[in-house]
Amino acid sequence: MKKLWNIFFNGIINENPTLRLVIGMCAPLAVTTTVANGFWMGVAVIFVLTASNILISALRKIVPDQIRIPIFVVVIATFTTVADLSLKAIQPDIHAKLGVFVPLIVVNCIILARAEAFASKNNVLDSAVDGMGMAIGFTLALILLATIREVLGNGTWWGIRVLPAGFEPAIVMILPPGAFVCLGYLLGGLNLLTGKTGEN
Amino acid sequence: MQYLAIIIGGVLVNNYIFSRFLGLCPFWGVSKQVETATGMSMAVVFVMVIASAVTWIVNKYLLVSFGLQYMQTIVFILVIAALVQLVEMVILKVSPVLYQALGIYLPLITTNCAVLGVALLNISEDYGFLESIVNGAASAIGWSLAIILFASIRERWAFADIPPSMRGFPIAIVATGLMSIAFFGFQGLFRGILF
Numbered sequence: 083m084k085k086l087w088n089i090f091f092n093g094i095i096n097e098n099p100t101l102r103l104v105i106g107m108c109a110p111l112a113v114t115t116t117v118a119n120g121f122w123m124g125v126a127v128i129f130v131l132t133a134s135n136i137l138i139s140a141l142r143k144i145v146p147d148q149i150r151i152p153i154f155v156v157v158i159a160t161f162t163t164v165a166d167l168s169l170k171a172i173q174p175d176i177h178a179k180l181g182v183f184v185p186l187i188v189v190n191c192i193i194l195a196r197a198e199a200f201a202s203k204n205n206v207l208d209s210a211v212d213g214m215g216m217a218i219g220f221t222l223a224l225i226l227l228a229t230i231r232e233v234l235g236n237g238t239w240w241g242i243r244v245l246p247a248g249f250e251p252a253i254v255m256i257l258p259p260g261a262f263v264c265l266g267y268l269l270g271g272l273n274l275l276t277g278k279t280g281e282n
Numbered sequence: 283m284q285y286l287a288i289i290i291g292g293v294l295v296n297n298y299i300f301s302r303f304l305g306l307c308p309f310w311g312v313s314k315q316v317e318t319a320t321g322m323s324m325a326v327v328f329v330m331v332i333a334s335a336v337t338w339i340v341n342k343y344l345l346v347s348f349g350l351q352y353m354q355t356i357v358f359i360l361v362i363a364a365l366v367q368l369v370e371m372v373i374l375k376v377s378p379v380l381y382q383a384l385g386i387y388l389p390l391i392t393t394n395c396a397v398l399g400v401a402l403l404n405i406s407e408d409y410g411f412l413e414s415i416v417n418g419a420a421s422a423i424g425w426s427l428a429i430i431l432f433a434s435i436r437e438r439w440a441f442a443d444i445p446p447s448m449r450g451f452p453i454a455i456v457a458t459g460l461m462s463i464a465f466f467g468f469q470g471l472f473r474g475i476l477f
Binding site: 112160181182189263274 | 303305307363403446459462
């Protein structure tokens with residue numbers, strides 16, 4: 083049981099894909115203009131990553147080693163299509179705003195990296211927990227980034243006004259440059275807190 | 283005129299890195315030196331033009347005519363993966379010199395979201411065959427422009443005195459943001475001159 087918790091929290095804290103490993107960065111930067119967008123993107127990734135980890139782990143003994151990558155990609159693409167069509171049915175407005183980034187989950191490095199590094203070597207339960215932990219870490223990072231951007235750029239949180247009406251929103255935060263600058267300083271701040279230093 | 287709008291839009295206004303956020307992994311991954319950035323750029327331009335053409339044909343004559351549009355993501359990623367393999371083999375046979383320049387970058391391109399992104403955007407923008415190819419080329423050139431500019435900046439800060447906690451990814455991301463502000467200026471150019 084303790085082992086499962088370790089696997090779960092590994093994805094959220096130590097190896098958070100967005101804030102620690104810095105992989106699969108297209109979606110976190112593109113969709114975090116509002117918290118609602120970030121949240122639904124996260125839900126789509128939680129579904130795809132957990133489901134693909136489970137299936138890949140279940141198939142790990144019968145997949146020939148030479149063609150494992152194409153098989154992983156087909157599995158991931160199938161679940162991405164399921165997520166894409168479901169989101170279109172449940173939240174059509176959000177789906178329209180996320181646009182091309184929902185189908186692009188298929189080329190998100192996090193998913194293929196977990197399939198290759200974890201699910202293809204571990205049992206089904208561990209892989210499911212790993213997928214869920216990684217995806218929840220991803221979602222929390224998206225919500226954190228979206229919170230900063232939406233509050234500063236629009237004065238709202240999930241559409242609810244949180245700053246007084248006299249506050250002049252910094253529009254740049256919800257434009258593309260704001261995404262990069264905000265994420266850069268967020269990573270720098272985290273490094274400062276944890277005492278980790280990057281290399282040039 | 284319409285092609286000019288697609289070209290300027292793809293290269294400057296809706297730049298894949300600075301405005302659309304596509305292809306960021308290789309953008310930060312292989313931009314440590316101008317030389318490797320240039321090699322990667324050539325491979326990306328090559329593959330994105332061919333992928334635009336092939337996915338357009340597959341979409342029109344296979345998916346649309348059999349009513350299989352919901353298979354788009356699966357079919358496109360397989361077509362692109364097969365295409366990259368094919369391109370790799372053809373280049374190896376036809377021009378070993380070119381293969382030496384592009385060879386190590388080609389396998390990485392399958393997971394470059396700019397390639398799948400351009401294929402999906404061509405369909406959602408309802409582009410025709412020629413427009414798709416022009417859009418593929420323009421977007422890829424915009425991506426290359428971004429990575430080569432960024433690599434030249436990055437080579438210089440290798441010797442700068444950066445605070446330890448900002449070294450590596452944080453400073454690279456902030457620098458991308460500053461370049462993105464500069465590219466944001468092109469938005470006005472598009473509206474002012476072309477329309």
